[in-house]
Amino acid sequence: MTVPYDPSDREKVVAKLPAELRKELKVRAAELGKDIQDAVAEGVEAWRQAQNRPVVDTAGGTSFATYLPAGLYGKLKKDCKARSISYNQGIAQSIRLWLDDNPSPRPRPARVTGARRIIFGNQKGGVGKTSVSAGVAQALAESGHRTLLIDFDPQGHLTKQLGYPMLDINEASLAKHMLKEAKGELSELLVPIKGGDFENHLWLLPACKDAFLLDAKLATAKAVRIKETALEKALEPLEQDFDYIVVDCPPSLGYSMDTALYYCRTREGEEPGTSGIVVPVLAEDSSADAYDMLYDQVQDLIKDMDVDIDLLGFVVNMYDSRKGYVATSSLDEWHNIGEPPVLAVVPELKDQREAVRVKKPLLVHAPYGGQADVMRTVARRISA
Incomplete structure (x- = not known):
């Protein structure tokens, strides 16, 4: 392992x-x-x-x-x-x-495009999008970056695993702001995630079950291109307050994923690799099949919208070489893709499962474990 x-x-x-x-x-x-x-x-x-x-x-x-x-x-x-x-x-x-x-390097020039936007996506469920996105967001915040973690999955696993209630379906939510159906400011919905060395640097935008209706409403929206730009327009007021916005995407290839992919595109004036998508996968064949479908969706959006979307890399999750040839050969295949690269391999350990059970962030429950160290590695590679 x-x-x-x-x-x-x-x-x-x-x-x-x-x-x-x-x-x-x-x-x-x-x-x-x-x-x-x-x-x-x-x-x-x-x-x-x-x-x-x-x-x-x-x-x-x-x-x-x-x-x-x-x-x-x-x-x-x-x-x-x-x-x-x-x-x-x-x-x-x-x-x-x-x-x-080893003094701190000179600060980088101020960003002209707001927060760096990192989405975690894979249309296959059960690959660990939620645990990886949460862990990487904690690691980014731990290293001093003001980070917003968004639960964009209507199932709300991220929100619940961190011990927070989902937003009430009759109240304001990210989906309602995207559809211009909400009153007030989106910033009013953010909650601070406390504990560990990331405290005062990490916030959560909780999920709401109304996101189940988002795809259907985006599909019937009359405004041109609203389905691609809706997430960006909703989050734009928050961008200057954060260094990173991390989005845990739903396991789907629908319009919600389109709007998330468009959000992480390379903007004018932004260096390639600044923002983009990280793809959590497993060391098995079904993850490869799911990635092929996601890759096609990314390429279609790039062509249709004439944009650049960076695939930042894979995170091979829950890896255990003791599972034998299926696991080891599959890991080799992920590495052999070459571009995008494998950012890190998350070992199959009890730390994350225990953290979910006690509803604590991984970097609070097991800050010095193997999985926490891998989250820091991913954060370091995508922030380089």
């Missing part, structure tokens, strides 16, 4: 760090495109050569886990003992040193 480290040459270490130091590490690692475990390892190696490092305030620290190369953990503990400091202080000083040695 795929894991984020090789047990033969890495070992898990746990320390207690203050929340602000953890957040700074995660943001900086994301900015520089580096795995957190590699950043910590570099910091420890540098700290072992440094002398008289200032004390880091670790009061109120909470659990932080990472993986160090085999043997480095023992050397760190030995050095901490020689310097008469705690192991937690040694880790904290190492991370502080890495942050000091």
